[in-house]
Amino acid sequence: MQLTNRSKVASVKTLNWVEQLYLPAIIKGMIITFSHIFRKKATVRYPEQKRPIANIYRGLHVLKRDEEGRENCTACGLCAVACPAEAITMEAAERKKGEEHLYREEKYAAMYEINMLRCIFCGLCEEACPKDAIYLTDRILPSNYARNRFIYGKDLLVEGTTPETRIDISGRKKDYEMNV
Amino acid sequence: MIDWWLILDKVILIVVIFVVSLAIAAYSTYGERKIAAVIQDRIGPDRAGPWGILQPLADGGKFFLKEDITPKDADKFLFILGPSLFILTALMTSAIIPWGKSFYFGDHEFSLQVANLNVGILYLLAVVSIGGYGIMIGGWASNNKFALLGALRASSQMISYEVPMGMAIISIILMSNSLNLREIVDMQQGFHWNVFYQPLGFLIFLICAFAECNRAPFDLPESESELIGGYHTEYSSMKLGFFLFAEYINMFISSAIISCLFFGGYHFPGLDSLNMSPNIAAIVSICVLFGKIFFFIFFFMWVRWTLPRFRYDQLMRLGWKVLIPLSIFNVLATGAWLTFVK
Numbered sequence: 001m002q003l004t005n006r007s008k009v010a011s012v013k014t015l016n017w018v019e020q021l022y023l024p025a026i027i028k029g030m031i032i033t034f035s036h037i038f039r040k041k042a043t044v045r046y047p048e049q050k051r052p053i054a055n056i057y058r059g060l061h062v063l064k065r066d067e068e069g070r071e072n073c074t075a076c077g078l079c080a081v082a083c084p085a086e087a088i089t090m091e092a093a094e095r096k097k098g099e100e101h102l103y104r105e106e107k108y109a110a111m112y113e114i115n116m117l118r119c120i121f122c123g124l125c126e127e128a129c130p131k132d133a134i135y136l137t138d139r140i141l142p143s144n145y146a147r148n149r150f151i152y153g154k155d156l157l158v159e160g161t162t163p164e165t166r167i168d169i170s171g172r173k174k175d176y177e178m179n180v
Numbered sequence: 181m182i183d184w185w186l187i188l189d190k191v192i193l194i195v196v197i198f199v200v201s202l203a204i205a206a207y208s209t210y211g212e213r214k215i216a217a218v219i220q221d222r223i224g225p226d227r228a229g230p231w232g233i234l235q236p237l238a239d240g241g242k243f244f245l246k247e248d249i250t251p252k253d254a255d256k257f258l259f260i261l262g263p264s265l266f267i268l269t270a271l272m273t274s275a276i277i278p279w280g281k282s283f284y285f286g287d288h289e290f291s292l293q294v295a296n297l298n299v300g301i302l303y304l305l306a307v308v309s310i311g312g313y314g315i316m317i318g319g320w321a322s323n324n325k326f327a328l329l330g331a332l333r334a335s336s337q338m339i340s341y342e343v344p345m346g347m348a349i350i351s352i353i354l355m356s357n358s359l360n361l362r363e364i365v366d367m368q369q370g371f372h373w374n375v376f377y378q379p380l381g382f383l384i385f386l387i388c389a390f391a392e393c394n395r396a397p398f399d400l401p402e403s404e405s406e407l408i409g410g411y412h413t414e415y416s417s418m419k420l421g422f423f424l425f426a427e428y429i430n431m432f433i434s435s436a437i438i439s440c441l442f443f444g445g446y447h448f449p450g451l452d453s454l455n456m457s458p459n460i461a462a463i464v465s466i467c468v469l470f471g472k473i474f475f476f477i478f479f480f481m482w483v484r485w486t487l488p489r490f491r492y493d494q495l496m497r498l499g500w501k502v503l504i505p506l507s508i509f510n511v512l513a514t515g516a517w518l519t520f521v522k
């Protein structure tokens with residue numbers, strides 16, 4: 001049964017004497033390679049030049065704060081349960097009096113670590129989170145010289161409070177909600 | 181009495197040619213990478229300096245800083261002799277190439293050829309075949325089977341392709357009645373380039389030049405996919421650098437020789453009708469020769485990134501069963517043409 005019309009009949013015919021000279025074929029090949037000199041280059045000069053990334057690209061995680069700068073995460077552990085790679089570890093703590101400006105909920109994550117070498121960037125943690133706390137972003141995980149530096153703690157995950165250090169994920173949210 | 185002017189001239193010229201050869205060899209590596217890149221729709225090295233032009237310096241510096249390893253079972257003396265001989269012969273061939281017309285300072289003539297030998301071409305063939313020893317000794321001394329295989333391939337390939345190469349040169353000699361490279365070049369004044377009279381000879385010579393330089397598609401001695409580098413498998417640091425460098429120098433010199441033998445050397449049509457003062461004419465002629473050389477270096481690289489490597493039996497069949505009969509025919513035809521027609 002023929003599935004496509006792309007199949008070609010294999011041929012074992014011997015070369016005729018013009019083909020045996022190889023020269024026409026060589027010249028043809030050289031013209032082809034020469035024409036490639038003027039083609040558009042495929043290279044992306046990475047750090048200076050970046051390829052456009054979709055809003056829903058699943059890159060480095062961020063732990064979000066709310067509008068008042070309080071951490072969203074309540075250390076419920078749902079993300080860690082959802083994580084197929086078991087990359088997330090956390091320790092919960094109770095919010096003390098006077099810490100209301102730091103944490104939105106009464107319980108918060110005192111320690112929160114993602115092992116980036118285990119993470120497969122599936123985004124299930126993001127889907128599991130009931131508090132809008134964790135998101136994957138379009139940032140790319142930087143390389144490093146030591147394995148232990150791939151364990152990202154809260155210092156690297158939580159976004160800053162000032163407008164410049166906030167990580168914008170609005171485009172991602174919009175696209176995501178449209179797709180759901 | 182010793183002619184001190186002559187000695188001074190030659191020393192200056194030798195130093196200049198030495199430096200130029202090394203610089204061109206270094207920048208050929210850069211050119212090679214750039215040409216490979218653009219042919220493959222890439223950009224190539226562009227980080228070291230603007231457009232990456234400092235890349236060869238970085239590569240050279242790296243060669244010097246690498247650890248210099250001599251294998252335990254290697255023959256220490258031969259291990260060093262191999263690359264040294266290879267680069268020495270590569271540099272020696274440049275002695276007979278006429279780089280341009282002479283400069284005149286007053287009535288002192290500054291000739292742009294280190295040695296105007298009357299058996300220039302024989303010297304060339306002799307030195308080129310000594311170069312084969314460099315590879316052979318290097319591969320043998322490493323005491324490594326891949327290196328030995330590479331060296332064997334290199335030597336048999338060089339010997340096989342020297343025959344048709346010599347035959348192609350014989351037909352040129354028949355036409356010019358001289359073994360002197362400068363006379364051969366001057367015979368091609370105007371547009372009487374040998375390539376028009378000896379197209380077959382040119383083709384044979386070109387193919388053999390590729391084989392002699394171990395360039396793709398004839399790079400079997402070092403085929404990295406099967407012999408992990410062939411004869412220089414065991415070499416590291418600057419000794420490896422010598423091998424690689426000598427290869428690029430060989431390519432440069434072959435380009436120069438092809439230009440001289442077949443493309444009129446430093447002549448181009450109309451050079452003599454321009455009525456320039458001798459010194460300016462000399463500069464123009466150097467530029468013309470280097471233009472041709474650069475074209476051929478580009479050609480060498482262009483072929484390398486177009487054609488895949490030959491199989492070994494194909495290589496030998498091409499050498500012995502195709503090129504040698506063709507070159508003998510070419511010599512006979514040239515002789516017949518010179519005797520009966522001219």
Ligand code: SF4
Nearest residue numbers: 083119120122123125
């Ligand atoms: S992206 Fe997937 S693998 Fe990575 S931490 Fe989240 S759930 Fe785990």
Ligand code: SF4
Nearest residue numbers: 073074076077079129
């Ligand atoms: S990130 Fe979300 S799911 Fe994970 S512990 Fe915090 S609140 Fe729970």
